[in-house]
Amino acid sequence: MVQNKTFSGRLGKVIIYTIVILLGLICLLPLWNIVAISFSSSEAVAANAVGLTPVNFTTKAYMMIMEDGQFWRSFSISIQRVVLSLIINMILIVLMAYPLSKSKRNFRGRNIYMNLIIFAMLFNGGMIPTYLVVKNLDLLNTIWSLVLPGAVQIFSIILVMNFFIGVPKSLEEAAIMDGANPWQVLFKVYIPISLPALATVALFSIVGNWNDFFSGLIYMTKVSNYPLMTYIQSLSIDIQDMLKAGANSSQLENIMEVSNRNLNAAKIVISTIPLLLIYPILQKYFITGIVVGSVKE
Amino acid sequence: MKPIEHANTSVELIKQKKKGRKLTKIEASYHLMLLPGMIFLFIFSYIPMFGIIMAFQDYIPAKGMLGSEFVGFEHFVYMFSLPDIGQIFSNTIVIALGKIVLGTLMAIIFSILLNEVRLKLLKKSIQTVVYLPHFLSWVVLASVVVNMFNLDGTVNQILTYLGFEKLNFLGSNKLFQPLIIGTDVWKEFGFNSIVYLAAITAIDPGLHEAASIDGASWWKRVWHITLPGMLPIILLLAILSLPNILNAGFDQIYNLYSPMVYETGDILDTYVYRIGLLGREYSFGTAVGLFKSLIGLILILSANNAAKKYTDRKLF
Numbered sequence: 001m002v003q004n005k006t007f008s009g010r011l012g013k014v015i016i017y018t019i020v021i022l023l024g025l026i027c028l029l030p031l032w033n034i035v036a037i038s039f040s041s042s043e044a045v046a047a048n049a050v051g052l053t054p055v056n057f058t059t060k061a062y063m064m065i066m067e068d069g070q071f072w073r074s075f076s077i078s079i080q081r082v083v084l085s086l087i088i089n090m091i092l093i094v095l096m097a098y099p100l101s102k103s104k105r106n107f108r109g110r111n112i113y114m115n116l117i118i119f120a121m122l123f124n125g126g127m128i129p130t131y132l133v134v135k136n137l138d139l140l141n142t143i144w145s146l147v148l149p150g151a152v153q154i155f156s157i158i159l160v161m162n163f164f165i166g167v168p169k170s171l172e173e174a175a176i177m178d179g180a181n182p183w184q185v186l187f188k189v190y191i192p193i194s195l196p197a198l199a200t201v202a203l204f205s206i207v208g209n210w211n212d213f214f215s216g217l218i219y220m221t222k223v224s225n226y227p228l229m230t231y232i233q234s235l236s237i238d239i240q241d242m243l244k245a246g247a248n249s250s251q252l253e254n255i256m257e258v259s260n261r262n263l264n265a266a267k268i269v270i271s272t273i274p275l276l277l278i279y280p281i282l283q284k285y286f287i288t289g290i291v292v293g294s295v296k297e
Numbered sequence: 298m299k300p301i302e303h304a305n306t307s308v309e310l311i312k313q314k315k316k317g318r319k320l321t322k323i324e325a326s327y328h329l330m331l332l333p334g335m336i337f338l339f340i341f342s343y344i345p346m347f348g349i350i351m352a353f354q355d356y357i358p359a360k361g362m363l364g365s366e367f368v369g370f371e372h373f374v375y376m377f378s379l380p381d382i383g384q385i386f387s388n389t390i391v392i393a394l395g396k397i398v399l400g401t402l403m404a405i406i407f408s409i410l411l412n413e414v415r416l417k418l419l420k421k422s423i424q425t426v427v428y429l430p431h432f433l434s435w436v437v438l439a440s441v442v443v444n445m446f447n448l449d450g451t452v453n454q455i456l457t458y459l460g461f462e463k464l465n466f467l468g469s470n471k472l473f474q475p476l477i478i479g480t481d482v483w484k485e486f487g488f489n490s491i492v493y494l495a496a497i498t499a500i501d502p503g504l505h506e507a508a509s510i511d512g513a514s515w516w517k518r519v520w521h522i523t524l525p526g527m528l529p530i531i532l533l534l535a536i537l538s539l540p541n542i543l544n545a546g547f548d549q550i551y552n553l554y555s556p557m558v559y560e561t562g563d564i565l566d567t568y569v570y571r572i573g574l575l576g577r578e579y580s581f582g583t584a585v586g587l588f589k590s591l592i593g594l595i596l597i598l599s600a601n602n603a604a605k606k607y608t609d610r611k612l613f
Contacts, residue, residue: 016413016414017419020411020414020423021419023407023423023427023486023487024422024426024427026483027426027429027430027487028429030442030444030445030451031429031430031433031441033441033444034440034441034444048450048454051451091333092334092337095330095331095333096330096331096334098327098330099327099330099331106323107323107324108324109324109328113331113335116335116338120342122593122597123590123593123594124342124345124590125342125344125345125346125347125583126345126348126349126569126582126583126586126587127566127573127586128351128569128574128582128583129344129345129346129347129348129349130345130348131574132345132358132579133344133345134341137340148340149341151334151337151341152334152338152342157334182323182326182330183330207432210434211433211434211436212434213434213436213548214547214548214551218574229437230436232436233436233552264440265440268437268440268441271437272437275432279425279429279432283424283425283428286488
């Protein structure tokens, strides 16, 4: 009986470990396949011969990208966008979260601001009116069209506000006793103590801006102004449309250079590298962020 | 006695007045801090809300909002007279609901299984890998999905190897919705499991020990201890995900669909983009968008009320 129980326990463990490892592989292998494709020869890719290791290893695709001026222009637009957005987002997040973390009694009007902000989170004019505002401000084809419409990150503000509410009041009172004004309290007391929450929202901003392709698609009318994701999206669409339409590889070969598929894969790999570089930090702070985000009220 | 009492109150009054004045100065700083953000919010959130007027006009860009002719509810009437609109609504809801239900189930199952993994290094590695797709853009992942699911892709190679017929996942109206739901679950289940994993770790281990001593099997313990322990958070997240029932995921579908699968793949957001923005039917697009926003607003307010009522948390 006891033996039986340990046996089934051990069998259960094996099954659980197998399922969990399989799920891990299902997440990893499709991504790894793209990496292998990017290092394979175009003939091998066209023949669908590439599995998990590159076939006829070559760095030709990467060499071609090195000379692709538009790729690096888009790459630099994306970097600029991420940096500008990060600066503006963070300034506005701390400046708005701090007063909003005050009670109605200490800051009359707090609830009016809060309601305005929450309403803007729940309801919006939609894609077209927002596009027209950006257009009428003459922001089309400028980097600001990618930065300013997302300047106020409401979810992040609420997250940091909740974190600020949890900061012990005695710290602020002590600073005021020493003659600090609200600005000094914010920058000398609240910000240093809230670095984990601020790191979380900073990462939200970086990942969101790096990954977004849609703003580039609607606000940029010239390909030369595309941020990286929009650029990659515009490139892959031709080949993908044919694959989606059910073209087989020999048809594709006849119609266009399938060689593009490994070039595309290489572009995708490079575009993912910045996120992979910060991934260890991401993993750590996104988890804290989720925990902080579900603060009880 | 009396004069002293009087003196006392006046001192307090002065104190109160002083305090009031000081507060105003601090409050002025608070207003100033909020000012830049409120300006951005006004320009990019509130002005577009006034743009909703377009939905009731025959908006002509050259004439502007003030010069365009008012047509009342014409665009809304037109919207409901379109043969496609019912299909688009049903696509949106089916895809969104499928993602919510299957995504939640998968995340719950995965978190329960992962919790059983005792090897620290293995657990960490698996977490690292399953969280990864969440951080990648659908632009990137669409290439991955097309690469896997096209007619000559890995999935069809496996199907052929197993003796099945090839399936045209990306070009068939029958298979497109399952593909969209499945790949979204694939992208998010790992990341969504974080919250559930946290809920499981919060369960008192003593309960499991006691149940084990009493001879309860693993299944029984999951069913009677783990799942009830997770129930509040499952309920909360389920309520809060309801407003997303009209958000079927623009980025994913835009990057994966093609005219061949418009019938089952077209959702409200892609429709507004194609007809409204690309087709320059600004007024009509705004009307459809407004309709969606209004339903979304009603859903989110009800969800928030429900969350407040049935759990001790709320969204805002």
